[in-house]
Amino acid sequence: MDVQNKSGYIAKANVLKALAHPTRLYIVEQLAGKECCVCEFVKTIDADFSTISKHLSVLKNAGIVQDEKRGQNVFYSLKVPCVLRFMDCVDIVIKSRIEEQMQILNS
Amino acid sequence: MDVQNKSGYIAKANVLKALAHPTRLYIVEQLAGKECCVCEFVKTIDADFSTISKHLSVLKNAGIVQDEKRGQNVFYSLKVPCVLRFMDCVDIVIKSRIEEQMQILNS
């Protein structure tokens, strides 16, 4: 890994790091195709609202979501919808792991 | 996020977490289409070989790569090649962030 590429890998890793949290994955999935108000996440996620706000800001800083204030509320939406495609591949990884476990059990 | 889905999100996040490190991203890219010996990573990555070995084991435990010992060497290969598709979308996120910076500068 030569020096000029190193910062590139750091930048890429930071994007993935922003997604690599159960609550943030949930948020991103909820944002598939629609925008959501912070207030909705506060209702459905079992965590302090300040914690939820910080998760949203991690996603925003990573460039994955964008926000817009309207009245008292802040609405978040996906800025780069291709992140939703990650989920399919992640599911394949998990399924492949489960199949492996099954094979071990049946042998 | 109801309770039955919670562990699903944790599992998915763990897969992404395994990818969310510059060194591990580099490793995964190197494994695109070919297998690599640990010894090659030891040559090209500027870190202790024990550190590299641990990164490989993180990827292995996540189910992303597999290993095979042949003689003195251990060869790693991608088990779930679809992870390579992540890179394209990550690049889009980063590009979109850069374009945004440009617009701010030009306004």
Add this chain to the structure above:
DNA sequence: CTTTTATTTGGTTAATTTGCCAAATATCCA
């Protein structure tokens, strides 16, 4: 203009991750 509601920010502590060193393992070669 004071109060209420929605959200963000600051600060602290606990948990997790990372990287190095040293030691253990395993294979190969003399």
Add this chain to the structure above:
DNA sequence: TGGATATTTGGCAAATTAACCAAATAAAAG
């Protein structure tokens, strides 16, 4: 067998991340 090479594992200290509480900010309603 004994030594050299390749890789993994254990352990520890430093760095990063996460969660909560309390306080700050901002818009809306009374």
